[in-house]
Amino acid sequence: MKVLIAEDDAVSRTILKKSVEKFGHECLAAEDGEKAWELFQSTEEVDVVISDWMMPNTDGPELCRRVRAVDADPYTFFVFLTALGDKEHLLEGMKAGADDYLAKPLDREQLEVRLIAASRVNSLHRRLNEQKAELEKLNGELFALARRDPLTRLGNRLRLREDLEALQARAERYGQSYSAMLCDVDFFKPYNDHYGHLAGDEVLEKVAEVISGSLRAGDTAYRYGGEEFLILLPEQTLESAKVAAERLRRSVEDLAIPHEAKAPPGVVTVSLGLAALSQDEKKPAEELLREADAALYGAKEAGRNTVAVYNGPTAEQQDAG
Numbered sequence: 001m002k003v004l005i006a007e008d009d010a011v012s013r014t015i016l017k018k019s020v021e022k023f024g025h026e027c028l029a030a031e032d033g034e035k036a037w038e039l040f041q042s043t044e045e046v047d048v049v050i051s052d053w054m055m056p057n058t059d060g061p062e063l064c065r066r067v068r069a070v071d072a073d074p075y076t077f078f079v080f081l082t083a084l085g086d087k088e089h090l091l092e093g094m095k096a097g098a099d100d101y102l103a104k105p106l107d108r109e110q111l112e113v114r115l116i117a118a119s120r121v122n123s124l125h126r127r128l129n130e131q132k133a134e135l136e137k138l139n140g141e142l143f144a145l146a147r148r149d150p151l152t153r154l155g156n157r158l159r160l161r162e163d164l165e166a167l168q169a170r171a172e173r174y175g176q177s178y179s180a181m182l183c184d185v186d187f188f189k190p191y192n193d194h195y196g197h198l199a200g201d202e203v204l205e206k207v208a209e210v211i212s213g214s215l216r217a218g219d220t221a222y223r224y225g226g227e228e229f230l231i232l233l234p235e236q237t238l239e240s241a242k243v244a245a246e247r248l249r250r251s252v253e254d255l256a257i258p259h260e261a262k263a264p265p266g267v268v269t270v271s272l273g274l275a276a277l278s279q280d281e282k283k284p285a286e287e288l289l290r291e292a293d294a295a296l297y298g299a300k301e302a303g304r305n306t307v308a309v310y311n312g313p314t315a316e317q318q319d320a321g
Contacts, residue, residue, distance in 0.1 A: 001025045001026070001115070001119060001122070002025070002027075002028070002043070002045060002046055003026065003028070003047065004029075004030070004036060004039055004040055004043070004046045004050070005017055005020070005030065005050050006035075006036035006049065006050070006051040006052060006055065006060070006063060007029070007030075007031070007052045007081065008032050008052060008056060009052070012106070016029075016050065016111075017029045019106065020111070023112055023115055025048075025115065032055045032056050032057045033051065033056075033063040034058040036049070036051065040066075040067060040076075046076050047076065047077065047118065047122050048076065048077045048079065048122075049063070049064075049067060049077070049079070050079045050081055050102065050114075051063050051080060051081065052081050053080055053081070053082035053083075060080055060082070061092060061093060065096050068096070068097035073129055074125055074129070075122055075126075077099050077117075078097060078098045078100075079100045079101065079102055079114050080098050080100075080101045080102070081104060082101065082103070082104065083104040100114050100118075102114060146158065147159035147162070149222075149223040151205060151223070152204055152205060152223050152229075153208065154208050154212070154222050155221065155223070157222070157224075159220075159222060165285075167285070171277055172282075175279050176234065176235060177235060177281075178232060178233060178235065179236045179237065179238060179240075179241035179274060179275065179276040179277075180230065180231070180232055180275050180276070180292040181232075181245050181248075181272055181273070181292065182224065182272065182274075182289075182292040182296040183207075183228065183231065183245075183248065183270050183271070183296075184227060184228050184272075185203065185207060185227040185228075185268065185269075185270055186262070186304040187259065188226070188227040190261035190262055191261055191268065194260065195261070203257060204227060206257065207252055207268075207270065208229065210248065210252050211231060211248065214247065214251065215231070216233075218235070219233050219234070219236075238274060238275075241274050241276065242274060242307060245272045245274055246307050249270055249271075249272055249306070252270045253269050253270075253305065255267070255268065269304060269305035271299040271300050271305060271306060271308075272296065272299060272306075272307045272308070273292045273293060273295030273296025273297070273298065273299055273308050274292060274308070275288050275291035275292040275295055275309075275310040276288075292310065294310055295309055298310075
């Protein structure tokens with residue numbers, strides 16, 4: 001272990017240092033609490049501090065409080081070396097954060113006992129920290145899994161709801177704009193019926209890979225429904241989103257996945273609908289998604305394998321409203 005000694009008496013400091021080194025530990029020595037604190041701050045992983053109680057500049061209890069205020073990893077075992085054995089000082093030392101005491105004059109066997117105890121306590125803290133780190137890692141993985149669609153590995157509805165809330169909050173607070181892109185695999189049910197559900201799942205995975213590969217930094221994609229995908233594009237206008245959507249449409253078509261179940265036979269394609277929240281525009285996220293869905297419906301009505309932009313409600317929708 002690495003042991004730091006704080007002792008203002010030169011003879012006691014030398015005896016203590018030689019004893020610690022005799023037990024096979026690395027030892028640093030300081031003549032007062034302030035120098036010990038400087039050494040502690042500049043030294044990596046001090047395992048044990050053995051400190052005199054009364055010292056000039058910074059006394060033992062103050063040094064102990066400073067050490068405890070540091071979120072040290074690994075844990076630093078703190079031992080007071082003092083001739084003061086009354087209960088008042090014992091309680092004060094424990095409140096300051098001490099782990100144990102050594103009485104003066106130094107008993108080397110007692111010192112060895114304290115160092116063995118320190119080694120065990122530090123090992124326990126290391127194992128606990130390792131387990132804590134592993135648990136945090138597992139919790140992070142579970143958190144991510146709970147928000148990911150298992151087939152496409154895109155975000156699921158839970159992730160979408162959380163991201164939409166954050167995006168909407170930024171839009172309302174800072175006037176940020178964003179676009180929504182709804183993507184639907186054309187004639188997917190006939191494909192499933194003709195080729196089987198496993199083949200259908202493969203198509204969804206391949207389309208999801210194309211979507212993931214098309215995202216900019218900050219864009220997010222989700223599996224919105226069975227064969228529908230949603231892409232959120234922060235700080236992107238309808239014009240730039242349309243360019244991205246057209247690029248995505250061509251990329252899926254370029255996969256050249258045979259689709260003989262549609263008339264006429266061809267390859268798997270997608271239709272896309274776009275809607276946007278302009279800067280400083282007041283519109284709930286649900287309305288934006290309804291607009292993207294209306295645009296997607298328009299793309300299908302136009303013959304599929306195309307990109308459509310929401311341009312306001314149709315006459316029928318206005319009458320219904």
